[in-house]
Amino acid sequence: MTEARPPGPGGVIPRLASLGEPGRAVELGDGCVIACDPGTLPVGELLRGWLSAATGWNVGVSASPDDAAPSHIRLRLDERAGAGEGYELSARDDVVTITAASPAGVFYGVQTLRLLLPPEFLRRAPAGGVAPPAGVPGLLIRDEPRLAWRGAHLDVARHFMPKQWILRLIDLLALHKLNVLHLHLTDDQGWRMEIERYPRLTEVGAWRRESPLGHSRDRRFDGVPHGGYYTKNDLREIVEYAARQFVTVVPEIDMPGHMQAAIAAYPHLGNTAEPVEVRSAWGISPQVLNLDDETVQFCRDVLDEVIDVFPGQHIHLGGDECPTQEWEHSAGAQRRMAALGLTDERFLQGWFTEQVVAHVSARGRTAVLWDEALESGAPEGTVIMSWRSDVAGWYAASAGHPVVMTPEYWTYFDWAQDRGAAEPVAIHVATSLRRVHAFDPVPPSLTPAARAGIVGAQCQLWTEYVSGPARAEYQYFPRLCAFAEVAWSPPGGEFGDFEERLAGHLARLDVLGVNYRPLAGPTPGQMRGWPAAEAGNVS
């Protein structure tokens, strides 16, 4: 087996682990049959749906593992076929056979099969009548992920994103073999999840008066109210839709900072008597939760409803960027500090984190925290997301924490993609496609303990400057394609090879209508202004 590119349409992204000698192509066409094991039937039904919609073919699914039964695609579970989410795909002797130890592995084999077929096969209806038969190149692929947690984060608090588009995003993540969608559901500028016990969180907290216009340093506002929220059933729908494509949704309720929207809804959660609004400006609010027993109980109550809606193992409790000025001037916080024998307000966050992590653990779940939690002693077993640097992640992994690598320099997709003057306004310059592709979440220089602790990597999309789905797709793509290689493919991939495969892959994104940034730069419709602004991107 050698690392190579399959013959046929455009190359596969993320890069395959290994590919055998090419042979005779397998022809698929109208009337083709997908033979499934009982355990692969749901994946077979997904493939049938995709294939028949795009081609107009009559595609059958048979629940027959019997090799003698007529079939053109076979989906099989076999424990000998690699570990975990790996799969083997062979196309030979007129049959495409996908074998894996788990339904997830079979699903990833099916996603590879979709990439071996023409891009037109990604449409939702045939564009030119019933499609003619198509060949899958004869080959043998063995492929498996490098990392178990292959995530994409989406901030729906700074800008609300419609549910229908989140479902589409899940399709796109799964096509790129990513398996976690981290939803940042709450922040100073908006609370997006219905909580039955505290209805004002969405009645009040889901709406803000206006948003910054242009870059926040310009201190201009648009005067346009913004907001929205997901009902619990909306979120259950998202969770179930994602699960069918082996994507787990990790909810984040950010605390004790980034809570101004909740304080606007329930002022008794705050530290001052002043009424506050849901925050209109970007940046970090000084308004944080107070540390009263009732406030900790509020957090437990909210988390109970979150845990009820999101069945995955991980619940994200935020913990980033929590200013302590209010606690310095709050009699309650000072009493708490004295009772705990603490000498610095920063350690109050450590106490708070212990309370909420203990609650999540008592419910059988695992808490995830941003790397600031390390400064006041992150509780044992908590998963750390290392965003301010990669070094924090190495430290946390060495100290025994599972770590998801999220360093902003390589994985923050709210940064511009280029320094060019035409790039739309972004929070920061610039994380290029090449830089994302060069990221190694587990560099060989790490100690064995640190290497063992790094369970995954994740790209982040904060949405201060991302007002809706089209702009979100622009920020994600094509960087998400490079990130998929970081998380899935064996290390050491060449950027030049990736770029060549990407050229073919962009034809797929075109068919899917993804508003990606072309490699030559933004289209006029994507630019910051018309004509291109003279100044460089100083964001």
Ligand code: ACM
């Ligand atoms: C973060 O970017 N504040 C996690």
